[in-house]
Amino acid sequence: MRIDIIYGTRPEFIKLAMLIHKLREYGQEVRVISTGQHKEMLKGLEEWFNITPDITLEVMREGQSIAQLSAALLGELSCLYSEEKPHWVVVQGDTQTAFVGAQAAFYHGIKIAHVEAGLRTYDKRAPFPEEINRQMISKLADLHFCPAVSSSQNLLEEKVQEHLIEVVGNTVLDALEYSREKIKAENLFPxxxxxxxxxxxxxxxxxxxxxxxxxxxxxxxxxxxxxxxxxxxxxxxxxxxxxxxxxxxxxxxxxxxxxxxxxxxxxxxxxxxxxxxxxxxxxxxxxxxxxxxxxxxxxxxxxxxxxxxxxxxxxxxxxxxxxxxxxxxxxxxxxxxxxxxxxxxxxxMQVDRNPFGDGKSAQFIVNRLIHEG
CATH class of the missing domain: 3.40.50.2000 (Glycogen Phosphorylase B;)
Structure with missing residues (x-):
């Protein structure tokens, strides 16, 4: 089974890094695709997590609009999936990369897994354009990995079938646990x-x-x-x-x-x-x-x-x-x-336990993806 993981921004990569490692640990073929939305901000980050993208798209142009970026992403990813189709495309969150990545996969009949699914404000301009991106990805996705019960409840109210939803916590805490250990061991600071x-x-x-x-x-x-x-x-x-x-x-x-x-x-x-x-x-x-x-x-x-x-x-x-x-x-x-x-x-305002998870989200996602095949 081959799985494509798409990211373009720094937060997306952070929240997908440990999932990439965990999938490879379980012997899955993973193709990592960077759209380069945050090209400069990703360089040191990819080195930190020891992940090198297999494909890097050059879609960013100075002064381009959201529409122009989306069109460029859709064109590049459509060409990519016209040549070779994976079993799954995994996207994260609410960026243009995530939305258009899911859109391109849908057009080519590829199954879509959405990490950090179901978050809502139900105000289409707050955050903009992220709120609409999330809602649109939910219409396209075949599996929805939610960070919390509240986000899964949002999807259920939107008529997403319950067996396609899984509450896994937030993968940002997987990356945080990995990184905190490295920072402490190496006594790092700016x-x-x-x-x-x-x-x-x-x-x-x-x-x-x-x-x-x-x-x-x-x-x-x-x-x-x-x-x-x-x-x-x-x-x-x-x-x-x-x-x-x-x-x-x-x-x-x-x-x-x-x-x-x-x-x-x-x-x-x-x-x-x-x-x-x-x-x-x-x-x-x-x-x-x-x-x-x-x-x-x-x-x-x-x-x-x-x-x-x-x-x-x-x-x-x-x-x-x-x-x-x-x-x-x-x-x-x-x-x-x-x-x-x-x-x-x-x-x-200090809490003993992080309400967003326990740092084991990637394992739950891997288990489900392998089970679905």
Whole structure:
């Protein structure tokens, strides 16, 4: 049996890496296809997990629209599957790579397995275009590997047959367990940020901030920046580290608002996966609009203030380790200040067990794929 695994972005690869290893461990023929959506961000990551793509597509063009990217992906993958068909195509999450990968497989009569299936906000523009991508993949997929019971319930309500759904937890925790062991064994941390680990700032409280969602472009992102400035001015003893996303629009806004404004606001370039995990572990809490960080941060006991109006990952909110604060300056400042001022509020957002799984998801997926044949 041959299985094609398609990824294009950094989060997709992280969440598929241990599945690739586990399938090969069980003797399955795996062809790894990278579409290169995050080409530069994937280089060190593939080395970290010791995975080399068998096929790399060159679909990215400067300034291209989502429609242009989708058309390029569909053309390349259709040509690929016209030549040779695997038994399964595995896609992950909600990216253009995942959606178009499933679409191309469907057109060629290839079975589709969707990892991290069933997440929903039911607002087609939040997150955009990811919410619709997920819903469309669910219409195409033959197996749905859900991270939680709530996501499986969404699929059941959408009339997906129960025997095609399996709750396996989130594969990001498989990658996290693998990576934490390597980081600890090799004592890894970002050398350019050594001051936060062994230098003059090693005892400071540090708030880690990431933002990149399209629905926050414009006023939402500007409100986030203003909130950071407000917090920095009111808490000069706290460091605020802002990760500069490579998206030009996001990067420009962050630089325009935050660069050289306060000595305790530090703008940092994108980090390797291992360095970022080390920084996550070092942080006090997170301000983020990321999906994956909602899942990873609880394993480190780090509260998450979510810079979005909705989340398709309700488990963190229910468990109390994630709080949805939106992009209002007043809300962000109020909730962040609570965590900085109140030890009780901070501890209330720490959990003993990650609500998103136990790091054994890849094994469950492999068992089912081999059983289905």
């Amino acid at each position: 050398l350019e940020l050594e001051r936060y680990f062994s230098g003059e700032k090693q005892t400071s409280r540090m708030v880690l901030i990431t933002t990149h969602r399209r629905e926050n472009f414009g006023e939402g992102l500007e409100q986030i920046c203003k909130a950071i400035l407000h917090l920095a001015a009111a808490n000069l003893e706290v460091d605020f580290l802002v990760l500069l996303h490579p998206n030009p629009q996001v990067k420009k806004t962050l630089l325009d608002y935050l660069e050289n404004k306060f000595p305790n606001v530090d703008l940092i370039s994108p980090l390797t996966y291992s360095d970022f995990l080390a920084l996550l572990q070092r942080s006090y809490f997170l301000l983020t609009d990321s999906g994956g960080l909602q899942e990873e941060a609880p394993s480190f006991g780090k509260p998450v203030l979510l810079l979005r109006e909705l989340t398709e990952r309700p488990e963190g909110v229910v468990a109390g380790c994630v709080k949805v604060v939106g992009t209002s300056l007043e809300n962000i400042v109020s909730e962040a200040q609570k965590l900085l001022d109140s030890e009780a509020d901070y501890k209330a």
